[in-house]
Amino acid sequence: LLIESAELRVLELPLRFAFETSFGVMRRRYVPLLTLHAQGHEGYAEGVMDYLPLYREETVPGALAFLERQLLPRVLGRAYPHPQALAAELASYRGNRMARAMLEMAAWDLWAKALDLPLWQVLGGNGSSVAVGVSLGIQRDVAATLDLLAQSVDAGYQRVKLKIKPGWDEVPVAAAREAYPDLPLTVDANSAYTLADLSALQRLDAYHLKYIEQPLAFDDLLDHAALQREIRTPICLDESITSAQDARKALGIGAGRVINLKVARVGGHFEARRIHDVTQAFGAAMWCGGMLETGVGRAHNIHLSTLENFVFPGDTSSASRYWQRDIIREPLEVSGGWMPVPQGPGIGVTLDHGVIDEVTRSVTTVRA
Ligand code: OSB
Ligand code: MG
Numbered sequence: 001l002l003i004e005s006a007e008l009r010v011l012e013l014p015l016r017f018a019f020e021t022s023f024g025v026m027r028r029r030y031v032p033l034l035t036l037h038a039q040g041h042e043g044y045a046e047g048v049m050d051y052l053p054l055y056r057e058e059t060v061p062g063a064l065a066f067l068e069r070q071l072l073p074r075v076l077g078r079a080y081p082h083p084q085a086l087a088a089e090l091a092s093y094r095g096n097r098m099a100r101a102m103l104e105m106a107a108w109d110l111w112a113k114a115l116d117l118p119l120w121q122v123l124g125g126n127g128s129s130v131a132v133g134v135s136l137g138i139q140r141d142v143a144a145t146l147d148l149l150a151q152s153v154d155a156g157y158q159r160v161k162l163k164i165k166p167g168w169d170e171v172p173v174a175a176a177r178e179a180y181p182d183l184p185l186t187v188d189a190n191s192a193y194t195l196a197d198l199s200a201l202q203r204l205d206a207y208h209l210k211y212i213e214q215p216l217a218f219d220d221l222l223d224h225a226a227l228q229r230e231i232r233t234p235i236c237l238d239e240s241i242t243s244a245q246d247a248r249k250a251l252g253i254g255a256g257r258v259i260n261l262k263v264a265r266v267g268g269h270f271e272a273r274r275i276h277d278v279t280q281a282f283g284a285a286m287w288c289g290g291m292l293e294t295g296v297g298r299a300h301n302i303h304l305s306t307l308e309n310f311v312f313p314g315d316t317s318s319a320s321r322y323w324q325r326d327i328i329r330e331p332l333e334v335s336g337g338w339m340p341v342p343q344g345p346g347i348g349v350t351l352d353h354g355v356i357d358e359v360t361r362s363v364t365t366v367r368a
Contacts, residue, residue: 077368104268125306133159
C-alpha cells in the first residue's frame with residue numbers, strides 16, 4: 001500500500017431537517033472529504049467532527065490542519081504492508097481520532113479495491129444487509145414527535161431512538177411507549193445529565209427502553225458505573241468510548257452494558273475491530289452509530305456493521321432522509337428495516353463529482 005497523493009475537500013451540505021440534540025441544532029454539515037490515490041485506485045473517507053467541538057473535542061479546522069501539515073505528509077510516498085501498519089503509525093498521536101480515522105478508513109477502501117474485494121469481506125464481516133433503526137432529533141412538542149415516530153415505524157425501521165435532554169425526557173418517552181407498546185425504543189442524552197439528575201433517569205426505567213445512550217459526561221466512565229448500579233435500563237456508551245482500552249475499562253467497571261461504535265470516532269476500522277472484539281469478549285451488546293454521514297461515511301458504517309457482534313440495529317438510516325442530493329451515485333436506502341451492503345470493491349460506492357463540485361468550499365492537494 002503506497003499512497004501517492006491525497007485530495008482534501010471541505011463540502012458544505014444542508015441537512016433536509018434541523019437535527020436538534022441536547023448540545024445544539026444542526027442544520028448543515030461541513031464535511032471534510034478525503035480521497036487517496038494509489039496504483040490507479042481511489043480510497044474515500046469523510047470526517048465526522050463538527051465545525052465546533054460540541055460532540056467531542058475535535059473540529060473541522062483542527063482536523064484539516066493536522067491532516068494537511070502532519071498526517072498526510074508523513075504517510076504519502078511510504079509503503080505499508082497493510083492498513084494495520086498505517087493505523088499503527090498513526091497510533092503514536094494522542095486523541096484526534098476522527099482526523100486519524102479519515103486517513104485510516106480511506107486506506108482500507110484503497111486496500112480492499114486493490115484486492116478487488118468488498119470492504120466487508122476484508123474486515124471479516126458477513127451478510128448482504130444490515131439491520132437499521134433511526135435517530136430522531138428533539139421536536140417542538142409531543143405531537144411532532146409522534147408524527148415522526150409514525151413515519152419511522154411505517155418506513156420499517158427496526159428501532160427508534162429519541163434524543164432527550166433534561167426537561168424533555170419522560171414526556172416524549174411515555175407518549176412514544178403508549179403509542180407503540182412493543183417498539184424497540186431507546187433514548188440518547190448526548191451527555192446532558194449529571195448524577196444529580198438520578199431521579200429523572202430512574203423514571204425512564206418504567207418504559208422498557210433497550211438502553212439509555214450516553215446520559216453523563218462525554219469523557220466519563222466512573223459516574224456512568226455509579227448510575228448503572230441505580231437503574232435497570234442498560235446504559236449504552238457513545239462519546240465516552242474512543243478506543244479498545246476505553247471499552248475494556250468501561251465494561252470492566254460496569255459503566256454500561258452496550259456500546260455504540262462509530263468507526264470514525266475511534267480512529268478507524270482497525271480500532272473499531274478491536275472494540276468489537278473486546279465488547280464480544282465481555283458478552284456485551286453493540287451497534288453501529290452514525291454522525292449524519294454522506295454516502296461515503298455511511299457506506300463505511302454499513303460494511304463495518306456486518307461484523308458478528310453488531311447485534312442491535314444501527315443508526316445507518318436511508319441517505320435520502322438526510323440529503324436532497326447525496327455525494328455518491330448509488331442510493332443507500334433502507335427497505336423493511338434492512339440496509340443492503342454495497343457489493344462493489346472497497347466501500348462499493350462512487351463519487352458524484354457534479355454534486356461534489358457544487359458543494360465544495362475548499363480543495364487542497366498533497367503529494368508525496
Ligand atoms: O449521538 O449518536 C449521536 C448525530 C450527530 C452527532 C451525534 C449523534 C448523532 C445521531 C444521529 O444520533 C445518527 C445518524 O442518524 O447518523
Ligand atoms: Mg449518541
